[in-house]
Amino acid sequence: MKYLSLASRCWRSLLFLAAICFLVMSATAQPPRPNEMPSVVQVPAEAKASQQFDANAATEAYLAQIPAEKTARSNAYFEGGYWLILWDFVYGVIVALLLLNLRWSARMRDLAERVTRFKPVHTFVYWTEYVVLTYVLGFPLTVYEGYLREHQYGLATQTFGPWMGDQVKETAVNLVLGGILFMVLVGIVRRLRKTWWIWGSAVTIAFFIITALIFPVFITPLFNKVTRLNDPKIVEPILSMARANGIPAKDVFEIDASRQSTRMSANVSGFANTMRITLNDNLLRRGSPEEIQAVMGHEMGHYVLNHIYKSIIFLSIVIVLAFVYIFRSVDWALHRWGEKWRIRGLGDTAVLPLVVLLISILFFVLTPILNTYTRTEEHEADMYGLNTSRQPDGFAQAAIHLGEYRKMSPGPIEEWIFFDHPSGRNRIYDAMRWKSENLKLFTPSQ
Numbered sequence: 001m002k003y004l005s006l007a008s009r010c011w012r013s014l015l016f017l018a019a020i021c022f023l024v025m026s027a028t029a030q031p032p033r034p035n036e037m038p039s040v041v042q043v044p045a046e047a048k049a050s051q052q053f054d055a056n057a058a059t060e061a062y063l064a065q066i067p068a069e070k071t072a073r074s075n076a077y078f079e080g081g082y083w084l085i086l087w088d089f090v091y092g093v094i095v096a097l098l099l100l101n102l103r104w105s106a107r108m109r110d111l112a113e114r115v116t117r118f119k120p121v122h123t124f125v126y127w128t129e130y131v132v133l134t135y136v137l138g139f140p141l142t143v144y145e146g147y148l149r150e151h152q153y154g155l156a157t158q159t160f161g162p163w164m165g166d167q168v169k170e171t172a173v174n175l176v177l178g179g180i181l182f183m184v185l186v187g188i189v190r191r192l193r194k195t196w197w198i199w200g201s202a203v204t205i206a207f208f209i210i211t212a213l214i215f216p217v218f219i220t221p222l223f224n225k226v227t228r229l230n231d232p233k234i235v236e237p238i239l240s241m242a243r244a245n246g247i248p249a250k251d252v253f254e255i256d257a258s259r260q261s262t263r264m265s266a267n268v269s270g271f272a273n274t275m276r277i278t279l280n281d282n283l284l285r286r287g288s289p290e291e292i293q294a295v296m297g298h299e300m301g302h303y304v305l306n307h308i309y310k311s312i313i314f315l316s317i318v319i320v321l322a323f324v325y326i327f328r329s330v331d332w333a334l335h336r337w338g339e340k341w342r343i344r345g346l347g348d349t350a351v352l353p354l355v356v357l358l359i360s361i362l363f364f365v366l367t368p369i370l371n372t373y374t375r376t377e378e379h380e381a382d383m384y385g386l387n388t389s390r391q392p393d394g395f396a397q398a399a400i401h402l403g404e405y406r407k408m409s410p411g412p413i414e415e416w417i418f419f420d421h422p423s424g425r426n427r428i429y430d431a432m433r434w435k436s437e438n439l440k441l442f443t444p445s446q
């Protein structure tokens with residue numbers, strides 16, 4: 001009887017969602033309006049090499065090229081993102097509390113136990129119920145954040161159907177990869193009552209490393225097409241820069257990111273033999289050759305400065321801390337409310353919403369620290385990129401293009417809390433300061 005009412009409630013929410021989908025589709029039938037910055041950013045007079053070159057004046061002159069209405073729009077987009085951090089957090093907390101207090105989590109566990117006697121399968125069935133139910137409950141926020149808002153600011157290129165297709169694939173990946181991790185972790189917690197947090201941390205760290213390795217090979221192709229770039233005008237300068245920096249790249253790849261978005265980006269992924277340089281097609285289409293070189297210099301900086309290994313170490317520390325925190329706080333919470341929620345103990349799969357709730361509190365509090373860690377590495381890559389590409393103007397142009405979806409001139413505290421890359425203003429200033437110290441490279445010799 002209980003299950004029947006849960007099923008009928010799910011059915012009603014699905015109908016409600018179908019109605020929302022219809023509204024969304026009819027509301028966004030018109031083609032997206034892009035928020036494009038000037039495509040070719042000119043080098044302003046103040047930023048040209050001269051005896052009077054001044055890094056501050058050059059920075060202001062670059063920023064002055066951005067039309068006021070574009071600044072207002074990208075500020076609104078980016079600042080809206082601050083609130084979304086809060087709303088995502090609050091929404092996640094409400095969903096977790098609902099699952100616990102209405103005992104939906106306990107009922108999902110009971111249902112999973114009826115399906116089979118085999119314990120690891122219980123865990124996977126529970127995980128499937130959890131992923132589907134939380135996806136459905138979070139769907140309105142996901143549509144707003146990932147679809148409506150992106151279209152409103154001209155950053156998305158997909159219509160609703162293909163977007164939803166990507167969502168289904170993403171959820172399937174989450175179901176499989178997350179399911180494997182969840183099954184292993186539950187097994188560890190059940191067998192190793194005292195030391196599970198140590199083994200749990202080790203398994204989670206290994207899981208993230210393996211996922212990062214297989215991602216470009218198995219996951220990326222589900223969403224995008226990656227092809228080898230053949231244009232020697234683009235490929236040769238990049239490979240030359242790679243050779244000069246001791247980077248073992250033989251090819252450069254292109255990814256069709258424009259399928260989903262108008263954002264420009266590039267990356268250097270993998271380590272040792274699996275390392276590859278990938279540019280997205282938005283960068284190739286809209287970036288000047290100087291800009292592409294500046295961006296590639298930055299990406300090579302990540303590689304040469306071993307940011308991938310350093311990030312693994314940093315992430316490992318965060319994971320161990322998270323496990324210690326879970327180890328201490330779950331027991332405390334179960335002691336108080338475990339009976340009310342009908343959760344039998346830590347080895348019970350129904351504990352998952354509680355763990356997710358506790359982890360989301362931790363990561364919400366850690367936001368500025370995680371951002372500062374990333375921003376610091378990004379700054380290092382910027383400096384490396386300037387030194388190796390010697391394209392300060394290309395670098396300033398890239399900063400302006402990235403300003404289509406990032407606030408250019410935040411306050412210092414705002415930057416510290418919310419920015420995972422240096423702000424556009426700081427990046428342009430870094431480039432112009434570099435130029436002012438290397439003016440001889442830009443003045444023709446007499």
Ligand SMILES: [Zn+2]
Pocket residue numbers: 298299302378381
């Ligand atoms: Zn970077």
